[in-house]
Amino acid sequence: MDQPTVRITDGPPIARRTVLEMGCGLVGLGLLAACSDDAPLPAPTPTATPTGWVAPASMRFPDGFVWGAATSAFQVEGSTTADGRGPSIWDTFCAQPGRIDDGSTGDPAADQYVRWESDLDLMVGLGLQAYRFSVSWPRIVPEGSGPVNQKGVDHYRRLVDGMLDRGLHPAITLYHWDLPQPLQDAGGWANRDTADRFAEYAAVMFEALRDVEATWLTINEPKTTAMVGYAGTEHAPGLGDLDAGMASVHHQLLAHGKAVRAFRSVGGAGGIGIALNLMPVYPAEGAEQAARHLDAAENRLYLDPVLLGTYPDDAVGDLPGQLGADRDAFEALVLDDDLEVISSPCDVLAVQYYGVAGIDKGGSWLQLYPRSPAGWQQVHAEGLYETLVGLRADYPDLPPLVISENGTPDPDPQGQIDDPVRLEFLRTHLQQAARAVDEGVDLRQYYAWSLLDNFEWARGMAQRWGIVHVDFDTQERTPKASARWYAGVVAANAVA
Secondary structure (H helix, E strand, O other): OOOOOOOEEOOOOHHHOOOOOEOOOOOEEOOOOOOOOOOOOOOOOOOEOOOOOEOOOOEEOOOOOEEEEEOOHHHHOOOOOHHHOOOEHHHHHHOOOOOOOOOOOOOOOOOHHHHHHHHHHHHHHOOOOEEEEEOOHHHHOOOOOOOOOHHHHHHHHHHHHHHHHOOOEEEEEEEOOOOEHHHHHOOHHHOOHHHHHHHHHHHHHHHHOOOOOOEEEEEEOHHHHHHHHHOOOOOOOOOOOHHHHHHHHHHHHHHHHHHHHHHHHHOOOOEEEEEEEOOOEEEEOOOHHHHHHHHHHHHHHHHHHHHOOOEEOOOEOOOOOOEOOOHHHHHHOOOOOHHHHHOOOOOOEEEEOOOOEEEOOOOOEEOOOOEOOOOOOEOOOHHHHHHHHHHHHHOOOOOOEEEEEOOOOOOOOOOOOOOHHHHHHHHHHHHHHHHHHHOOOOEEEEEEEOOEOOOOHHHOOOOOOOOEEEOOOOOOEEEOHHHHHHHHHHHHOEEO
C-alpha cells in the first residue's frame, strides 16, 4: 500500500504561553540529562506571581467539581506474580542491576493489590470523591495478546464495585507504562502492531466495565514513555534510541485513537480521553524561535494530532529546540487514515502538570524557577493557569479538561507527615486552576499526585510523592498534613 504524504501544518503560535525575556546567567539543563545534585531551592510564595496577580482570600470551584487522588498499577499494587499476572517491561527493567537507585522493584510497592479495600476506606475518610488508578495490562492479557486472564479482570471489577459502593467516581487509566514484556520482545511501542494489541486489551476492559460511568484515560504521558524510555534510558525499556522514541510517539497516539473507537463500538458508559503532560516553554532573550520549537516538541507533538488531526511541522529537525530525529522516517510511519483515527473525538482531555521549561537561543534548557527534590521539576504554579487558558485559546473544539496529575515529592526521602512544601504546592496550583476556571476554562476534575507514597520508577522507594505516608516495612498508612488540608478543600469546594 502506498504511503501518503503526512499532513503536517503550522501549529498554534507560542503566544498562548507567556514569553518571558530572561537571560541572567541561568543554569542549563539537558532534555534527558540526569538530575543535578544541587539542593532544591525554596518553595515559591503561595499568592504572588510574576504578573502581579494575587489570589483572593477564597476561590470556589463550580458545583459538581470532582476531587480525587491518583496512583498507577506498577507503583502501588505489588503482587507482581499473583493470579496469573505476566511480566511487564518494568519488571524486566527493575531486574537489571543499576537501573533503580535503591535496587527496589514493584513488589511489594504499596501492596494495594491486597490492601485495596482499606485504601478505599482511607479515601472516603479524607472526603475524596474520586480515585484515578491504572489497570495493569499484564494482569489482563499476560502475553500482551491472546488469552485473557479472568482473575485479573475480576480484580478490577471488585475494585470498581468497591469504589461505587463507597460513592467514589472511577477514573481508569488503561496504560501507565507497564507494557507486557512479550510485546516489548517484538519491538514494543516502536512496532505498529502494539497499537492493535492495545485496542484489543482496551476493548476487554470496556466490555467488563461497560455499565460503569467512569472517566477513561487511554495512554498516560506518551511523551514520557517515548522520550525517557525509548529515546532515553531512565525508564523502561531504556533503549536510548531517538528514532525508536519517535516511532513510539506515533504508535501510542494511534493506540489511543483505536481505543477511543473501541470504546464507542462497545458502547461504554462515561467518557474517554488521553492524559498528556504539558508545560509552558519560556525563552531567554532572543530565543523565541527556539522556544517555539521546544513547545512543538514538548506539547504540540501530542496535542495537535489528538485535537487537530495533524502533526506540527516544527517539532523535528536540527534547529535549537527541535527533536533531532530522522524526519523522513517519522513521516513514513503515518499511514492511510492514522491521523483521522488519532483525532477521534474525545470526551475529556487530561492535563498532567508539574512545571515549566526554559530555553536559550542555542537550544540549552534553562533553570528559571525553583526546583523540587525531583530535580527535573521547576515549580511555577502560574504555568498551570497559562497551560489551561492557552489550551482553550488554541483549540476551538477543546473537550472538557481534567487535571489528572499534579504534585511534588517530599524533601526528606524517608517521607514526612508534616509536609509544608507539598501543602503550599497544592495550594498555589489549585489557586491557579481556580483562576483559569473563573476565566471560563471548562475544568471538571482534579487529581492530586499521588494518593500514596509508592515506587517512584528509577528512583525506587527513595522519592515520596504521596499525600499519605506509607511505612514500607509495615505498610501502615498515615495521612500527611497536605492530605488533611486537601480534605478541607474538598469539603469546601474551594481553596484559600
